[in-house]
Amino acid sequence: MTKVAVVGGGLFRPDRVRYEVAEEGVAEAYRMLLEEVPELDPRDIEFVQCSYFSDHLNQQLCMSWIVQDYIGHHRKPGYRVEAGGSTPLDALINAYFLIKSGEYDLILVVGWEWMSEVDTATTNEFIAAASDTDWDFTVGGYYNGYYAALEVRHMQLYGETVEDLGRLAVRNRNNAVHNPYSQWRSEHGTSYVTLDDYFKDRIVAWPYRRWNCALISEGAAVLLLASEKVARKYSDAPMWIEGVGLGTDSMRPGDRLVDWPYKGAYPEDEERYPSFVERPLTPYPEMANFGFAREAARQAYRRAGITHPVRELDLAELFAPYDGVELCLYEDLLWCPRGEGKTMVREGTVMRGGELPCQLSGGLTAFAHPVGATSLLQTLFLYWELAERIPEKFGDPKLQVSGAEKALLTGHGGTGCQGGVIVFSR
Amino acid sequence: MGEREKVVEDRVLEVLREWEEYARRGNWRPRGYRIIRGPAGNTKVGEEREEEFMVVYRPHGVLYHHSLGKVSKFFRGLIEGKLYGTRCPRCGTVYCPARAHCWNPSCKAQPTEWVELPPSGKVHTFSIMLFSAEAFLEHLPFVLGYVQIDGAHTALPIQILTSPTHVWVGQRVRIKFREERKGELMDIYAVPVPGQEPPKWSCLHADAKAMEDLRRDLEKTYEFLQERFGITREMVMKRWEAPGE
Ligand SMILES: [Zn+2]
Numbered sequence: 001m002t003k004v005a006v007v008g009g010g011l012f013r014p015d016r017v018r019y020e021v022a023e024e025g026v027a028e029a030y031r032m033l034l035e036e037v038p039e040l041d042p043r044d045i046e047f048v049q050c051s052y053f054s055d056h057l058n059q060q061l062c063m064s065w066i067v068q069d070y071i072g073h074h075r076k077p078g079y080r081v082e083a084g085g086s087t088p089l090d091a092l093i094n095a096y097f098l099i100k101s102g103e104y105d106l107i108l109v110v111g112w113e114w115m116s117e118v119d120t121a122t123t124n125e126f127i128a129a130a131s132d133t134d135w136d137f138t139v140g141g142y143y144n145g146y147y148a149a150l151e152v153r154h155m156q157l158y159g160e161t162v163e164d165l166g167r168l169a170v171r172n173r174n175n176a177v178h179n180p181y182s183q184w185r186s187e188h189g190t191s192y193v194t195l196d197d198y199f200k201d202r203i204v205a206w207p208y209r210r211w212n213c214a215l216i217s218e219g220a221a222v223l224l225l226a227s228e229k230v231a232r233k234y235s236d237a238p239m240w241i242e243g244v245g246l247g248t249d250s251m252r253p254g255d256r257l258v259d260w261p262y263k264g265a266y267p268e269d270e271e272r273y274p275s276f277v278e279r280p281l282t283p284y285p286e287m288a289n290f291g292f293a294r295e296a297a298r299q300a301y302r303r304a305g306i307t308h309p310v311r312e313l314d315l316a317e318l319f320a321p322y323d324g325v326e327l328c329l330y331e332d333l334l335w336c337p338r339g340e341g342k343t344m345v346r347e348g349t350v351m352r353g354g355e356l357p358c359q360l361s362g363g364l365t366a367f368a369h370p371v372g373a374t375s376l377l378q379t380l381f382l383y384w385e386l387a388e389r390i391p392e393k394f395g396d397p398k399l400q401v402s403g404a405e406k407a408l409l410t411g412h413g414g415t416g417c418q419g420g421v422i423v424f425s426r
Numbered sequence: 427m428g429e430r431e432k433v434v435e436d437r438v439l440e441v442l443r444e445w446e447e448y449a450r451r452g453n454w455r456p457r458g459y460r461i462i463r464g465p466a467g468n469t470k471v472g473e474e475r476e477e478e479f480m481v482v483y484r485p486h487g488v489l490y491h492h493s494l495g496k497v498s499k500f501f502r503g504l505i506e507g508k509l510y511g512t513r514c515p516r517c518g519t520v521y522c523p524a525r526a527h528c529w530n531p532s533c534k535a536q537p538t539e540w541v542e543l544p545p546s547g548k549v550h551t552f553s554i555m556l557f558s559a560e561a562f563l564e565h566l567p568f569v570l571g572y573v574q575i576d577g578a579h580t581a582l583p584i585q586i587l588t589s590p591t592h593v594w595v596g597q598r599v600r601i602k603f604r605e606e607r608k609g610e611l612m613d614i615y616a617v618p619v620p621g622q623e624p625p626k627w628s629c630l631h632a633d634a635k636a637m638e639d640l641r642r643d644l645e646k647t648y649e650f651l652q653e654r655f656g657i658t659r660e661m662v663m664k665r666w667e668a669p670g671e
Contacts, residue, residue: 141555141558
């Protein structure tokens with residue numbers, strides 16, 4: 001079976017509000033790709049894989065039809081996938097499968113989200129419609145509340161502190177100031193922030209402050225995916241997809257106390273469940289960890305031949321709409337034993353210059369989070385990293401991991417209801 | 427409504443009249459516009475140029491009628507002041523939130539049976555909301571809890587009426603019913619069983635700085651409530667006085 005590579009991409013710079021509309025933003029991102037890859041004849045693209053999350057945000061169904069014809073790719077096969085925050089990752093993985101199957105050699109993956117056409121409270125409400133609207137939605141926490149509750153559970157079981165959450169918030173901002181496409185830089189300029197600054201920021205849903213929460217963004221990204229047969233025609237530095245994995249968990253996080261399909265699947269994690277709290281029927285992942293990520297990571301590592309992820313991976317872009325998610329993911333991605341996520345922060349492993357730096361782009365809380373484009377933006381960032389083109393692209397070498405060869409991307413939707421992992425290599 | 431259905435109980439006529447108006451007004455037709463001169467172009471931060479855009483304002487009003495399906499009994503129970511869950515006759519799992527079919531793969535989508543649950547439980551986890559979406563602003567500051575009802579194996583999302591600094595994992599709570607009920611989870615709330623102290627390991631209470639910061643930011647929430655709704659701190663604290671029995 002053929003290998004699959006990312007061979008180019010472009011973005012339409014995300015910001016809180018963009019007055020160009022989605023199809024125009026996509027067209028600009030697509031132009032960036034075409035300028036980058038002069039060898040690309042649009043007629044060579046065989047399939048257009050579209051990615052956007054919400055039909056509510058723009059009073060428009062089937063937006064992908066508008067976008068696909070706007071950039072002149074109608075007549076060709078193409079469709080949209082949708083799964084909340086997992087949308088762009090699923091689009092990427094879907095395109096990978098389509099090429100892997102031998103059906104297509106060249107696919108354009110297109111993602112976008114325009115999230116400021118309604119007021120902020122309504123945007124949050126529309127996003128929260130991705131939770132169970134008969135149950136979780138009705139008590140008013142929405143995602144800030146759900147994720148804060150998940151983090152409280154993990155914090156209680158495994159002892160990270162608000163200071164650990166602060167360190168991640170500060171790291172993301174101090175990375176984003178070096179990213180000239182980041183929303184943080186657009187709104188706050190290029191000064192570094194400190195932990196003291198973090199502690200002055202407002203608490204929205206304890207233990208989370210505003211800085212711990214994902215941004216609301218409008219923006220777009222496109223990626224060109226190619227089979228081994230044609231990849232070198234478009235890129236001197238293709239980024240190969242070495243392995244992918246997918247996983248799911250329950251819709252309602254409260255149901256994970258009796259998460260039957262996970263029963264007994266991860267005995268070591270069940271063993272590391274502390275004894276001072278009552279033990280649910282299924283101790284892993286329950287509300288403290290992300291089972292989908294464990295499932296996805298195991299598949300992706302097996303396919304990519306990864307046995308020691310922290311040693312073998314050079315950097316990672318995680319889907320952490322709230323900072324505590326990262327601490328859990330380190331454990332679920334098998335970077336450390338359950339409960340040791342905090343150690344990776346305290347020892348600097350995941351910081352810039354650490355053994356496995358994460359969110360060098362600034363991540364969802366400081367780069368941007370236009371949902372349907374987010375994982376594509378992160379993938380484009382990794383593509384530039386593995387090609388060692390960050391200095392050229394950003395006009396600033398600070399975020400370049402020198403000699404980076406392998407990178408990990410993970411994405412998910414809901415409260416970890418569905419998601420996946422991709423391992424890339426240069 | 428077809429011939430085979432009949433309305434058994436109707437608590438919607440007034441709402442229908444009210445929403446007829448919204449549906450007519452909220453029909454997507456542009457009601458106004460703004461011309462906005464704003465940043466444009468696909469550039470790095472700071473290199474944008476300005477352009478003029480026309481922004482139209484389009485409403486959208488809609489009233490859904492949504493069946494609560496085979497778990498309707500749970501929501502009718504709320505109106506009657508009763509708490510129900512479902513139990514799988516094969517594996518014994520008790521669900522609250524209720525499920526009409528067992529999700530245990532070994533049970534092959536076995537239909538479940540209704541069980542009445544006691545109005546008590548314990549906090550599995552929680553978050554303390556100091557800011558929220560529009561519909562819940564007046565409830566601030568509130569605690570969103572995931573409470574495991576006694577006898578159930580899952581956790582139910584529910585608001586906990588308590589001082590926001592008096593909540594922890596494992597806290598025992600009683601479930602209370604509001605006077606006016608609509609058949610939704612906001613019909614009920616939890617209150618801590620009195621006389622409990624947080625355990626030494628409570629993540630909020632063991633971290634003096636976290637607690638101090640929370641208290642400081644709660645002050646800002648009280649200021650906001652006063653300013654926006656005229657809700658005083660005393661009025662907020664009154665909410666937490668519901669007896670816990
Ligand atoms: Zn069963």
